Amino acid sequence: MNTPPPPRPSVRRTRLATLVSALCLLVSGCxxxxxxxxxxxxxxxxxxxxxxxxxxxxxxxxxxxDLVRRGAEAxxxxxxxxxxYVSDADPAAQADLMRKAVRDKADGIAVTLAKPAAMRxxxxxxxxxxxPVVGLNSGIDAWxxxxxxxxxxxxxxxxxxxxxxxxxxxxxxxxxxxxHERGNVALEARCAGVRKTFRGATDNLYVDxxxxxxxxxxxxxxxxxxxxxxxxxxxGAQYGLSAVKAVRQTGSRAEVATFDLDKDLVKAIQGGEVxxxxxxxxxxxxxxxxxxxWLYRTNGNVSGGGTxxxxxxxxxxxxSNVSAVARFAAAGTR
Numbered sequence: 001m002n003t004p005p006p007p008r009p010s011v012r013r014t015r016l017a018t019l020v021s022a023l024c025l026l027v028s029g030c031x032x033x034x035x036x037x038x039x040x041x042x043x044x045x046x047x048x049x050x051x052x053x054x055x056x057x058x059x060x061x062x063x064x065x066d067l068v069r070r071g072a073e074a075x076x077x078x079x080x081x082x083x084x085y086v087s088d089a090d091p092a093a094q095a096d097l098m099r100k101a102v103r104d105k106a107d108g109i110a111v112t113l114a115k116p117a118a119m120r121x122x123x124x125x126x127x128x129x130x131x132p133v134v135g136l137n138s139g140i141d142a143w144x145x146x147x148x149x150x151x152x153x154x155x156x157x158x159x160x161x162x163x164x165x166x167x168x169x170x171x172x173x174x175x176x177x178x179x180h181e182r183g184n185v186a187l188e189a190r191c192a193g194v195r196k197t198f199r200g201a202t203d204n205l206y207v208d209x210x211x212x213x214x215x216x217x218x219x220x221x222x223x224x225x226x227x228x229x230x231x232x233x234x235x236g237a238q239y240g241l242s243a244v245k246a247v248r249q250t251g252s253r254a255e256v257a258t259f260d261l262d263k264d265l266v267k268a269i270q271g272g273e274v275x276x277x278x279x280x281x282x283x284x285x286x287x288x289x290x291x292x293x294w295l296y297r298t299n300g301n302v303s304g305g306g307t308x309x310x311x312x313x314x315x316x317x318x319x320s321n322v323s324a325v326a327r328f329a330a331a332g333t334r
Contacts, residue, residue, distance in 0.1 A: 049080050050108065052293050053101035054286065056087040057094050057114040057138065057184075059210060063262045064236060064282055068137065070332060071286030072110070079294040089181070089210075091118035098122035101131075108132050108293030110286075113139025114184045116146055123147055132296055136289040137282070138186040140309055149296065150303050152288040154280035154313035156186045160193015162314055163233060163257065163278060164202075170275065172231040172255070173200040176222060180209025180239050187235050190259060194233060203229075212242055219246035223254060234258040237265040237277065244273045261317055263329040269322045279325070280313030283333045288312070 054072050058065030069085050076083035084106075086097045095118045101109050102125050109126055113119055116139050123146050126133045135143040135151040143151040167175055175198060177191035195202040207218045223229055223246060232243040232254050240258030247254055258265065259278045268274040288303075288310060295301040303310050317325060328334035 049082055050294060050297055051082045051084070051104075051106050052076065052108045052110065052290055053084045053086065053098075053104070053106045054110045054289065055094060055098045055101060056085075056112045057089055057091070058087045058112075059089045060087075062236075063238060063264075064260055067262070067282040067333065068286035071283035071288075072290045073286075074283075075287040075290035075294070079291060081290060081294055083290060091115035095119055095122050099125060102126050102129055105129070106131060107297060108134070110134050110136055110289035110293065111148075112137045113142050113146060113148075114181070114186060116142035116185065120146055132293060134289050134292050136285045137280075138184065140186075141189075142185070143309070144307070149306060150292050151309040152285050152292070152303075152312060153309065155309070155311060156189035157193045157196075159259065159278055159280070159314035160190040160195075161197040162193075162316075163190075163259075164194040164197030166276065166316065167194070167198050167200065167231055167233075167257070170231075170255070172198070174226075174228045175200060175202045175231040175233050176205055176219070176229045176254075177202055178205045178207060178215070178219060178232065178234045178239055178243065180207055180215065180234075180236060182206050190235055191233075201228075207239075209236070209239065212238065215239055216242040216245045216249070219243050220249050223247065223250045223252040227252070229254050232256050236260050237262040240265055240274055240277065241268060244268060261325070261329060261334060263332070266317075266322055266326050266329040266334075269317060269319055270326070272319060276316050276318045278314045279317050279334070281315075281334070284312045 056065055088094045088097060098111055099122050109131055113135055123133055127147055132149050135148040137153045140153055140155050177194055179187050181187055191204050205222055207215045234240045234243050237260045240256055243256045255275050257275045261277045261279045265277055292303055325334045
């Protein structure tokens with residue numbers, strides 16, 4: 001689990017009793033938006049500032065989640081929020097982290113729903129305690145049934161279908177979709193989306209995403225067994241680079257495409273080793289999740305009206321447009 005960052009400076013906040021009462025009249029009751037009517041009217045930080053906990057399913061040292069965390073930290077610094085970042089890839093452990101945030105009386109919680117069933121109980125506990133909860137990154141089909149206030153992320157099914165269309169445009173015939181976490185709803189939706197629109201064949205390959213050498217070996221083994229595979233689609237930037245290694249090792253004719261982006265993947269696109277990446281803007285997801293909780297607490301704002309997600313992707317990054325994002329990737333924000 002990543003070590004939470006040191007507390008950010010806090011700012012004095014105005015009491016919200018009058019604002020909350022007025023807001024409730026406008027929206028016919030705050031409980032409809034996931035906050036108890038008798039919820040706290042002030043934030044609970046040591047200096048009166050707001051305390052937010054971001055609970056993700058990201059693995060330790062994962063470059064993608066570093067981007068999410070940096071975005072969240074940037075919003076926290078801007079808003080004077082005391083941010084705690086915690087994560088665990090195990091759904092039961094992630095649920096325990098959220099329960100701890102409830103016990104610690106956080107003023108707001110942002111959470112990913114990679115395994116939605118595991119998070120329903122903790123979300124209900126947060127709502128009962130009057131703590132607003134927003135979702136990000138995973139669970140676009142589950143955030144409303146789970147009772148979250150808002151959601152920030154990519155529609156993974158739409159993104160997958162867009163990739164399938166792009167593979168058709170590239171005249172691919174046989175795609176291998178590499179899933180690095182079995183049962184993750186977002187990852188499964190990506191591959192299902194590819195299969196839905198791609199006119200060629202699509203096979204899934206399940207790998208252990210915590211062992212990059214094993215990922216490379218598994219992709220290489222499949223490429224050796226099936227020479228008809230002409231496209232490897234991975235679901236994370238680092239796995240795209242593993243696929244590049246596997247193609248090199250085997251001498252396969254397969255091209256590589258991936259979801260997600262980081263500075264090393266940008267270089268691979270610039271060098272022609274990766275055809276394209278689907279950018280869901282993880283930095284933006286972290287930023288918006290924290291900022292949304294601050295806006296809700298201080299001004300009663302609800303993005304999407306509490307009924308529609310705020311989409312941060314998909315956008316295709318190819319060799320023709322990669323220069324536009326390269327400097328941001330080098331700075332660690334794309």
